[in-house]
Every structure is written in structure tokens, then in C-alpha cells.
Amino acid sequence: MTLEFNRQTLPFRTDFQIAGVKCFLSTNSHEILQAATRRRPMTMTSGHASFTMEVIVDPALDSTPEHSAHFRGLRHLVFALLPPRSIVTYDLQRRRVHAALSTIAGCDLAFWNTLLLPITIGVLGTTVGVAPMHCACLDRDGDGLLIAGVSGAGKSTLSAALAQRGFALVSDDWTYIARHQTALVAHGLSSPVKLLPDAARFFPELRGFTPRTTFNGELAYEFDAPDLLGSAAKTMSYPRQILFLERTSSPGCQMVPCPAEYTLNFFEKSAERLPDELPEAKACRAGIIQSLSACPSWILRTGENPQRTAETIEHFLSEAVHETARAASLQ
Numbered sequence: 001m002t003l004e005f006n007r008q009t010l011p012f013r014t015d016f017q018i019a020g021v022k023c024f025l026s027t028n029s030h031e032i033l034q035a036a037t038r039r040r041p042m043t044m045t046s047g048h049a050s051f052t053m054e055v056i057v058d059p060a061l062d063s064t065p066e067h068s069a070h071f072r073g074l075r076h077l078v079f080a081l082l083p084p085r086s087i088v089t090y091d092l093q094r095r096r097v098h099a100a101l102s103t104i105a106g107c108d109l110a111f112w113n114t115l116l117l118p119i120t121i122g123v124l125g126t127t128v129g130v131a132p133m134h135c136a137c138l139d140r141d142g143d144g145l146l147i148a149g150v151s152g153a154g155k156s157t158l159s160a161a162l163a164q165r166g167f168a169l170v171s172d173d174w175t176y177i178a179r180h181q182t183a184l185v186a187h188g189l190s191s192p193v194k195l196l197p198d199a200a201r202f203f204p205e206l207r208g209f210t211p212r213t214t215f216n217g218e219l220a221y222e223f224d225a226p227d228l229l230g231s232a233a234k235t236m237s238y239p240r241q242i243l244f245l246e247r248t249s250s251p252g253c254q255m256v257p258c259p260a261e262y263t264l265n266f267f268e269k270s271a272e273r274l275p276d277e278l279p280e281a282k283a284c285r286a287g288i289i290q291s292l293s294a295c296p297s298w299i300l301r302t303g304e305n306p307q308r309t310a311e312t313i314e315h316f317l318s319e320a321v322h323e324t325a326r327a328a329s330l331q
Contacts, residue, residue, distance in 0.1 A: 005054045005098055015050075019121050019176035019187040020236070021128045022050040029057040029101075035112040051095035051124055057106035061085045064102075068217060076277045078123050082115060084108075090123045093277055097124070114191055114214075114222075121176060121189070126274060126281040130178045130187070131288040134270055137170035137186045137237055138162050144186050144237030145317070146175065146295075148266060149245035154306065157199050158245060158313075161306035163231035165314055169193070170237050172225075177239065177288055184291050186237050192222040193229075202306050205229070241320075242297040243313065250303045253312040258297035267292060296320075 010026035012033040017023070025036050032055050062085065070081040078090040085102035097120055105111045125132045135148035136159040145167070147155050159172040171188035178185050197219060200206040205228050211221050225231050242263060267289045274282050302309045 005056065009056060010054055018117055019125065019130050019189065020178055020180075020185065021121070021125075021130055024050060024052045025055065026053070027055040027057070029055065029106045031107050031109075032057065032101075032112065035109055051097065051128055053097040053099070053120070055097075055099045055101060055106075057101045057103060059103050061087075061100060061102040062104070073275075075275045080119065082111075082119070084111075086111075086116075088116070088119070090120070092124060092127050092275070092281070095124060095127050113189075118174065118189055118191060122174065122272075125176055126285045127278060129284055130176045131285045132272070133175050133177055133267060133292075134173070135175050135242075136172045137175040137188060137239070138167040139170055139234050139237035140167050140317075142238060143241075144170065144239040145313075146186065146239050146242045146292075147245055148242060148270075153245045153247055155245060156193065156195055157202060157306045158309055160193060160195060160199070160203060160225070160229055161310035162313065163225050163229045164307070165310050166231065167314075168232040168234040168237075169225040169229075170234050177292070179288060179291065184239050184288065186239050188233075188235055190233060190235060193225050194218075195221045197221070203228075239292065239295055241317065242292065242295050243300045244297065246299060246301045248301050248303045253300065253302040253304055253309055255316055256299040256301065258299055260293040260297075262299075263295070263297045264289060264293040 010028050012027050012030065013025065014033060014036050015022055015024050016036045027033055064085050066083065066085060067081050068083060072079045076092040078092065080088040082088060084104045086100065086105045088097065088099040090097055099116065121130065122132045135146045136155045138145045138147070138159060147158060149155055156172045159169060163169045170186060172193050176187040178187065194214065195203070195206065197211045199221065206221050209221055209223070211219050214220050214222060225233050244258065244266065271285060300313070
């Protein structure tokens with residue numbers, strides 16, 4: 001199969017924002033064009049590189065065998081097979097994306113918002129000044145709280161519990177961090193919250209829903225935070241504090257202050273490997289991680305349920321704010 005990615009085959013063109021970065025899109029699909037134009041107006045793009053995305057919907061792919069998500073990398077090139085029956089290539093050096101989608105994928109807004117775009121900014125992010133970090137982000141009054149931890153620690157359930165207490169949800173899984181002038185900015189993609197089936201014991205609201213198989217093969221509940229949790233959702237925040245979540249078998253919650261080296265090592269070890277052909281991307285990410293390590297950080301060890309842990313966090317942060325205010329008044 002040969003596909004021609006040119007102006008004649010991709011007549012629809014627009015640009016849109018994702019994680020504060022501008023994407024220039026060309027496509028042959030009116031549905032893809034409409035999905036892209038639903039993105040928010042441009043903000044926080046100063047100093048960031050842009051990237052191009054060429055998406056062709058080809059009915060010939062409808063008859064190819066179905067497959068699960070599959071990735072392969074070759075230096076600065078990444079090749080992806082995505083369900084349903086779609087192919088994507090990423091050129092990290094040239095900051096270009098070529099995607100051939102089946103008819104089903106091309107018509108599915110969820111495929112665009114919860115699979116193709118998150119994967120795209122996850123793969124290309126460091127080349128355009130945005131560092132993907134495996135952590136959740138909550139916001140209160142413009143101050144961002146990052147919640148990091150190993151997979152399965154409970155970041156998403158804790159994020160949902162904090163959202164119930166009035167925190168605005170920026171992201172519950174991956175957060176995209178960039179530098180804007182002298183400040184760090186944390187971006188989310190407005191993706192649905194995803195909770196595993198056992199979360200229903202903590203959130204009775206889920207019992208009226210049925211978990212489904214998500215694009216990555218997991219069985220989970222997916223929902224928009226404002227719809228189910230009654231919380232606000234935001235697309236960006238400014239990171240002020242970081243919590244590293246650790247589950248324990250002992251009751252109670254304990255906050256242990258972290259040195260900067262702990263934060264630095266955690267994010268460096270959890271970051272995706274970058275090829276040697278991308279020294280600028282490596283330096284950009286290293287600088288962002290270095291700046292993150294300057295944020296006040298704590299290890300949160302908890303044996304409590306998400307709601308009790310969220311209550312402890314809220315109280316702890318309120319006390320920290322009051323203590324900072326008292327110290328400032330004495331100067």
C-alpha cells in the first residue's frame with residue numbers, strides 16, 4: 001500500500017494547541033478537521049517549537065487484520081500500530097507525524113482525544129519543549145500539586161478523591177511540563193479520568209456505570225471529572241509542591257520531606273530514553289527536571305483509603321500555606 005501525503009491528498013488544513021504547543025495539521029478527513037478545531041485557543045506557546053501532523057483516512061485499512069497497540073523505535077524514528085487498524089510514524093528530528101487511519105478510527109473522537117493525541121505529545125513532547133511526566137496534577141487557586149509514584153500506587157484514585165474535595169483536576173496520569181519564561185507550567189490534555197474496577201468500593205458514584213475495555217486493553221471506568229465528581233477541570237497549572245505516593249499496610253498517613261536529589265533521581269529514572277540524535281531535547285528535559293527538584297517535595301506513605309488520604313493532604317497543604325504566611329509576616 002502506497003499513500004501520498006501531499007496538498008492534493010490532504011486538502012483540509014488547520015492548527016491547534018496541545019500541551020501549550022502548536023500543531024499544524026493536514027488531513028483528508030472532515031471529521032479529523034472538526035476534532036482538531038475543538039481544541040482550545042493558543043496559549044503559553046512562547047519559546048516552544050511546533051510540529052506538523054499529516055493524517056490520512058484510508059478505507060483500504062478497514063480490511064487489514066486487527067491488532068493491539070504496538071511500538072518500535074529506530075533511533076529518532078518511532079513506528080506505531082494503533083487499534084483500530086491504524087499506522088503512525090513519528091520523526092523526532094524533524095518533528096513530523098504521518099498517520100494512516102482506518103475509517104473507524106478517523107470517525108472516532110475518542111480515538112483522537114484519548115489515544116492518538118496523548119501518544120503524539122508523549123513521543124514528540126521533549127522535541128518541542130514539553131517533558132511528559134508520569135504523574136497526576138491537581139490545582140487549587142493556581143497552585144499545582146504533582147502526585148508521582150510507581151504504577152499501581154493509586155495516583156488516579158487519589159486524584160479523584162482530591163477532586164471531590166474541590167481541587168481542580170489537570171491530569172490524573174500523565175502531565176506535560178514546560179518552561180514559560182522563568183516558571184514551570186504543567187499541562188493536561190482534558191482526557192477522561194480512568195479508574196480500575198476496584199475503585200467502585202471507594203466511589204459509589206461508579207456503581208451505576210459499567211467498566212469497559214480501553215484502547216490500551218485495560219478494563220476500567222472512564223469519565224469526565226466534572227460529570228461524575230462535581231469538580232472543575234483545568235488545562236494548566238503552576239507546580240508548587242510534589243508528593244511521591246507510597247502505599248503501606250500500616251494505617252495512617254505520614255509525610256516525609258524529600259531532598260532535591262530524590263526528586264531529581266525519581267523523574268530521571270522514570271523518563272523515557274531519548275536517542276543520541278536529540279541532544280537539545282535531552283538538555284531541555286534535564287533542565288525541566290532540575291527545576292522540578294527545587295519544588296518542596298514529600299514522600300506520602302499511606303495505608304488509608306483515597307478519601308482519608310485526600311483529607312490529610314488538604315489539611316497538610318493548608319497548614320503549609322499558613323506557616324508560609326506567618327513566616328512572611330515576621331520578616
